[in-house]
Amino acid sequence: MPELFDKHGGFRKLHSFTLATLVQLETLRFCRRFLTHDHRQTPEKFYDPKGRQYDQMTQAARSGRQNIIEGSERSSTSKDTEMKLTDVARASLSELRGDYEVFIIDSGELPWSVHSEEAHAVNAISIDPAPFQDDMVHESAKHALEQRRKYARWLDSQDPAVAANAMLLIIGRALNMLKSQISAQGKAFEESGGFSERLTTRRLEAREEQRNADCPPCPQCQQPMRRRRSAKGEFWGCTGYPACKGTKPI
16 A cells, blocks of 8 residues: 655755855855846946845745745645746746846857856766755755865856856756756656545545444354345445355445
């Protein structure tokens, strides 16, 4: 009999979560460094007089990470909700990627070509597997910062276009991972169904067991009997029918 509840959580071991954590942290840092609300700052800094882009970018980054968490935690009772929240995470990061893209263009530059040397270098970076078991919060934060060091050459650049281009590629990688997650979640739902379906099955099985517990044994073969109906009304019929045609009046 399949388990009623799916396994849930485990998001801290996902590469997509590690990258989403990195994206949120670096977006906060990027906005503090390169988006200013003070017109007295140096003119080469991007001017965001009302703080709207700062707020939208940081909120989109937060939504990407938080919806991965919530989707994973809801997976035990609703695969449908898990898929929807994972898709929300993907949509939020797509929105954020658009903000970085416009930032680069507004700075008078172009996003790196996928064929450029820098893009190849960033995309070649591998994410280490998450080895932790018990001290999850501490170890996952440590793990994310360790992966961040691999991108430090670009993220720490004084040129905002370099940092923004690196973020474009990191976000793109996270989006591809989330796309694969949604596909895997859909396949799991097809194979094992959702919580509601399994709960209905359990209820029907329990009801059937209760009915069998109240049924008398067949007078011919001693197998449990079931209520059956004919033109003359209800009667007990052997569950072994047609091998056994034992009956009994109700």
